[in-house]
Amino acid sequence: MSREPRRAAPEEPAWREALRLMMPLSLGLIPWSIATGLAMRAYGLSEGEAAAMNLFVYAATAQLGTLPLIVAGAPIAIVWLTAAVLNLRFVIYSAAISPAFHQQSWARRALGSYWLVDALFIVLGPRLNAEPDPERRWRLFFAAGLWCWGLWQLFGLIGIFGAEWLPRDWPLTFMGTIALLVLLVPLVKEAAMRVTALTSATVAILAYDLPLKSGVVIAVLAGLAAGGAWTSWQARRQGA
Amino acid sequence: MADGHGAWGWGYLPIFLLLFWATWLTRGAFLLFGEKVRLPQSVQTWLRYAPAAALGALVAPDLFLAGGAVTFKPELVAAVVVMVTAAFWRNPWAPFALGMLTLVALQNAFGG
Known part of the structure; x- marks a missing residue:
């Protein structure tokens, strides 16, 4: 290269850039994590269990989605499948962000796989793939990942222990439903997603009494089939 | 509730340890097991629809069913409030506050 592009200012430290980028969206994690903490306690988890779920599962949607199944005593396979389906969007994130982890060690990839939450992917994904320096890529990711994780654990604990101070007769399990709603x-702004969600909701109600909570799995498959059918019907209509 | 599950119990811990893998393996699908593979467009579409399918299935019984029968519930009204609030107001606290307020008010008004 003949000329280095001149920099107006000395380079901003990676951690500061990461926090600056993450700040607006990550603050949305606060009510969400408090609500999850409250909902876990309302479903009957002990303080320790709720904190452990935040630590080990660290995925709000999977946590809130599986709580009703867990306390209803659903078989572990159904609970696990439900969590995995709710997490399938992470497979897309993982594929999209994997170039940023090119040439990184196994330990960094393992930690990255624990920390890859929605907010981080949405904000930092495009930035990471545009950064040529692998070491700076990792520092950006590390700072943002630690920040989201710390916020989630801290405000989760506030929800878990704050549940004691709220009136006993408040239906706090509904906090989990609100978070899922x-x-x-944003998903149902797309017509195909509306078809998917409405179909799975209808089938979930019709199949609610099936043994082993298997209605959830059937409803998800029905929703996916309806969404897929809708999409190909639309594509054919536009092609004609 | 699980047997032997007290206020300070750890009865659910094994479940959470299993669920750890459900998150770590999906987030790590490409970080851990190779970045060379490209996802075909059709697979990406299915993966994108999965959350909508699961969320619909998980939320619906809470909004429409009472004792296994379809019932008009205050939760449904509160859910509409939540979705409209979330769609038109960017404040992240608003859906939680207005949704809970609606549900508590309706339950008190109609002796839920």
């Missing part, structure tokens, strides 16, 4: 809102 908030996630659904």
Whole structure:
């Protein structure tokens, strides 16, 4: 290269850039993590169990989605499948962000796989793939990952222990439903997603009494089939 | 509730340890097991629909069913409030506050 592009200012430290980028969206994690903490306690988890779920599962959607199944005594296979389906979007994130982890060690990839939450992928994904220096890529990811994780654990604990101070007769399990509904809102702006969600909701109600909570799995498959059928029907209509 | 599950119990811990793998393996699918593979467009579409399918299935019984029968519930009204709030108001606290307020008010008004 003949000329280095001149920099207006000395380079911003990676951790500061990561926090600056993450700040607006990551603050949305605060009500979410408090709500999850409250909901876990309302479903009957002990303080220790709730903290452990935050630590080990570290995925709000999977946590809130499986709680009703866990306390209803659903078989572990159904609980696990439900969590995995709710997490399938992470497979897309993983594929999209994997170039940023090119030439990184196994330990860094393992930690990255624990920390790859929605907010981090949405904000930092494009930035990481544009950064040529692998070491700076890792520092950006590390700072953002630690920040999201710390926020989640801290405010989760506030929800878990704060549940004691709220009135006993408040239906706090509904906090979990609210959190899931908030996630659904941006998805159903797309027609195919509306078809998917409405179909799975209808089948879930019709199949609610099936043994072993298997209705959830059937409803998800029905929703996916309906969404897929809708998409190919639309594609054919536009092609004609 | 699981047997032997007290206020300070750890009865659910094994479940959470199993669920750890459900998150770590999906997030790590490409970070851990190779970055060379490209996802075909059709697979990406299915993966994108999965959360909508699962969320619909998980939320619906809480909003429509009482004792296994379809019932008009205050939860449904509160859910509409939550979704409208989340769609038109960027404040992250608002859906939680207004949704809970609606549900508590309706339950008190109609002796839920």
